[in-house]
Amino acid sequence: MKWLGALLFVCASYLFGKRLSKDEEERLLSVDSLIRLLTYMKRRINSERTPLFELFSSFRDGYFERIGVLEEINRNRDISEEKWERVLSLMSFDADIKTELLRFFTELGTLQLEDQLKRIDYIVSLLSERQCLIKKELPDKQKTIKTVCLLAGMLMTIILL
Amino acid sequence: MNESSIGLLFRYLPLRLSVAVNSLPKDILENINEIRLRKRGALSVTLGVTNLFLDGKGNICPLGSAITVTDEEINECVRRLTEGSLYSYDEYVACGFIPLSCGGRAGVCGKTNRNGFSEIYSVNLRLHRFIPDVAKPLVEELAANGIKGTVVCSPPAFGKTTFLRSIAYLLAVGKGIEPKRVAVADERNEIAVGIFGSGLLDVLSGMPKGEAITLLTRTMSPEIIICDEISANETESVLEAQNTGVSLIASVHCRDINELKKRGRMKQLLENNVFPLCVVLGYDGGYTCKVMKTEDFL
Numbered sequence: 001m002k003w004l005g006a007l008l009f010v011c012a013s014y015l016f017g018k019r020l021s022k023d024e025e026e027r028l029l030s031v032d033s034l035i036r037l038l039t040y041m042k043r044r045i046n047s048e049r050t051p052l053f054e055l056f057s058s059f060r061d062g063y064f065e066r067i068g069v070l071e072e073i074n075r076n077r078d079i080s081e082e083k084w085e086r087v088l089s090l091m092s093f094d095a096d097i098k099t100e101l102l103r104f105f106t107e108l109g110t111l112q113l114e115d116q117l118k119r120i121d122y123i124v125s126l127l128s129e130r131q132c133l134i135k136k137e138l139p140d141k142q143k144t145i146k147t148v149c150l151l152a153g154m155l156m157t158i159i160l161l
Numbered sequence: 162m163n164e165s166s167i168g169l170l171f172r173y174l175p176l177r178l179s180v181a182v183n184s185l186p187k188d189i190l191e192n193i194n195e196i197r198l199r200k201r202g203a204l205s206v207t208l209g210v211t212n213l214f215l216d217g218k219g220n221i222c223p224l225g226s227a228i229t230v231t232d233e234e235i236n237e238c239v240r241r242l243t244e245g246s247l248y249s250y251d252e253y254v255a256c257g258f259i260p261l262s263c264g265g266r267a268g269v270c271g272k273t274n275r276n277g278f279s280e281i282y283s284v285n286l287r288l289h290r291f292i293p294d295v296a297k298p299l300v301e302e303l304a305a306n307g308i309k310g311t312v313v314c315s316p317p318a319f320g321k322t323t324f325l326r327s328i329a330y331l332l333a334v335g336k337g338i339e340p341k342r343v344a345v346a347d348e349r350n351e352i353a354v355g356i357f358g359s360g361l362l363d364v365l366s367g368m369p370k371g372e373a374i375t376l377l378t379r380t381m382s383p384e385i386i387i388c389d390e391i392s393a394n395e396t397e398s399v400l401e402a403q404n405t406g407v408s409l410i411a412s413v414h415c416r417d418i419n420e421l422k423k424r425g426r427m428k429q430l431l432e433n434n435v436f437p438l439c440v441v442l443g444y445d446g447g448y449t450c451k452v453m454k455t456e457d458f459l
Contacts, residue, residue, distance in 0.1 A: 051246040079245045110240065113248040114276050 006157045013153020020149065021142035023092065028138060030091040031131045033063045034101075035124055042120045045113070052109050053077055067091070081106045097130060167193060169263040170286050173241045175234040177217070178204055184219020194318060196286040200235045200271075203227035210318055210444055239281050242267050254278050260350045265289040291355040295320070295450070296328035297337065299440055302452050304338040308385060310403070310435050312455075313412040314421055315442035321412035322389055324442060324450070325352050328410055329387045333360035344383035346373035352389055371398040374409070378402045385410060393426040403435045417441070418458050431455050 040059055044050040050058075056073045064070045072087050084105035088098055104123050111119060167190055171179040174196070181204065182196060195207040203224055206213050214227035242259045243250045250259050255277030258266045271282035299311060311328075313321050329352060330336075333343040340361050347353050347366040356362060363381050365373045370388050375398045377386055386402060388395075391411040399409055415421045418441065422428055430436060436455055443449040 045248055049246075049249045049251070051244045051249050053245065077245065079240065109243070109245040110236065110247055112254070112276055112278070113251045116248045 002161065006161060009157050009160070010150070010153045013156070014146065014150045016153075017146040017149025021145045024134070024138055024141055024145070027092040027094075028131070028134045029063045030093060031127050031134060033061045033069075034091065035127050035131065036061055037064070038120050038124050038127070042117060042124075045120075046117060049113070052079075079109060097126065100126060167191070167288065170196060170261075170288065172263075173238055173261070173267070173286060174198075175237045178228065178230065178234060178238075181215045181217060181219040181228055182206065185215070185221075189213070189221075194288055194290075196288075198230045198235055198238055198284045198286075200230060200232055200282040202230060202283075204230050207318065209448075235281060235284065238284050239269070242284070251277060254281075256349070258349060261286075265354050266350055287351075289326075289351065289354040290320075290323045291326055291330075292323060293327055293330055293336070295448075296324050296331055298450055298452050299328055299438070300331045300337045302438065303332075308341065308408045309437040310408045311410045311438040311440055312421070312427075312431075312436040313410070313440045313442065314415045314418070315412075316416055317414055319442045319444060320448055321414075321442060322351050324440065325387055325389055325410065325412055326354070326356055329353070329362060330356045330359050332385060333362035335360060341384045342382070343385050343387060344377040344381050346370050346377060346386060346388040348373065348389070352387065369394075371395040374398040374402050378405050378407050383407055387411070390414060396426045396430065399430060399435055400433060403433065409435060411436075418453075422458070431459060 037059055041055055044055050044058075053074070056070070059070065061070065067090050069087055069090050072083075072090060081102065084102055087105070088101055093101065101123065104119060107119065108116075167182075171183065174182065178196075178198065182193075183190070185193075185206070189206075189208065192208050193206050194209065197205045197207065199205075203214050204227060206215065213221050214224050216222040216226050217228055239247065239259075242261070243254075244262075247254065253259055254269060257270060258268050260266050265287060268285035268287065269278065269281050269283065271278050272280040303309065303311075313324055315321055329343050329345055332338060332341045333356075334340060342361045342363070344363045344365065345352050346368070347364055348368060348370050350366050353362070353364040353366065357364065363377070363383065365377055368376070370391060371394055374386055374388065374395065377383055378401065385408050387410045389412050391399065391413060399411070402409055413421065413424075413427065415424070418439065421439075422431070439453045439455050439458075441451045441453065443451070
């Protein structure tokens with residue numbers, strides 16, 4: 001019975017590590033989807049000057065739909081800072097980039113065409129850098145997280161035994 | 162104009178300001194021409210030629226006690242006017258106005274850069290009246306003596322655009338006269354508000370007046386072209402239209418006929434008999450409208 005408990009504890013530790021490494025993947029998915037949204041926005045704004053909410057309601061993205069980002073954006077036509085805070089809280093971003101994104105979304109729609117397109121370009125370049133970094137670090141980071149969790153689980157098991 | 166059309170404008174105002182305006186007595190509310198917001202300045206409404214200031218409770222008050230419009234309120238008003246997408250209205254904003262989804266427009270001014278406005282300081286929400294019979298005296302004159310070019314003159318805010326809207330409607334639907342093919346060169350989306358689709362009316366909006374007059378003359382073969390606020394820039398197009406037999410009904414800003422005669426280009430148009438008729442709009446306790454023959458004062 002004791003050994004079965006120990007085995008279960010180690011397995012739980014491993015699964016916990018796997019879950020944590022999944023969070024890292026979520027960060028990458030958030031960046032990917034946001035870049036896709038911004039690229040779509042830029043194209044529609046540049047060629048058709050489509051108003052924001054028409055643009056948001058026509059955008060489709062599996063990940064954003066799954067985590068409720070599109071639902072939150074299209075819930076109403078409110079464009080307050082609080083709304084964008086709620087939207088950003090659904091995505092997995094680091095605090096520094098979240099601050100920059102909040103500033104971007106709060107300003108969204110208040111700038112003239114040229115300035116608006118420049119701001120989108122700036123945010124896309126920022127996100128692209130982050131995307132490269134996450135992609136580069138992701139496999140090693142996931143491996144490390146899983147290993148550390150597994151080892152921590154084993155260590156705890158030994159101590160408890 | 163009625164209360165419900167003012168109601169349409171409330172959707173563009175931040176709550177505090179719309180509550181103040183809506184608290185005005187009904188008789189004033191029904192006669193408002195403009196609601197003006199100025200960044201860090203007073204909220205005012207215009208009734209005919211009178212400017213009124215409002216306090217927080219919507220009472221008429223002196224300038225010093227008027228509601229001060231905050232930066233955030235101006236920004237919110239612009240956000241509402243542009244549906245949160247200023248870039249969609251870039252071309253209009255560069256020309257100093259934002260078309261309203263309910264018809265009409267809001268005039269804007271502020272700090273400009275090479276792309277247009279970098280910051281908006283003032284918004285003028287203009288209410289567009291449709292009073293069908295205001296141009297009846299002119300219609301009677303045209304019905305009796307045939308269609309003739311007409312210049313409508315008055316200082317700003319005396320109802321020139323309302324008069325043009327009325328004459329466009331009356332001629333196009335044939336009220337008091339046989340229906341005419343009327344084309345409106347509506348550069349700033351103002352004249353045709355509320356009369357789209359009336360009778361034999363064609364509207365060309367958003368194009369500079371000179372170009373619009375030329376285009377309408379060539380493509381729509383109208384009997385009458387109507388446009389607002391002609392200036393020296395449109396003289397050539399107006400003369401060209403005159404040579405094709407199209408009559409022009411246009412408005413100009415001026416205080417009186419003497420001022421009209423002093424303007425070189427306008428004098429040229431009058432001497433070329435582009436405008437055999439002149440309508441002078443005034444205010445004498447109520448709005449007045451006087452139809453004259455230009456030969457009488459030239």
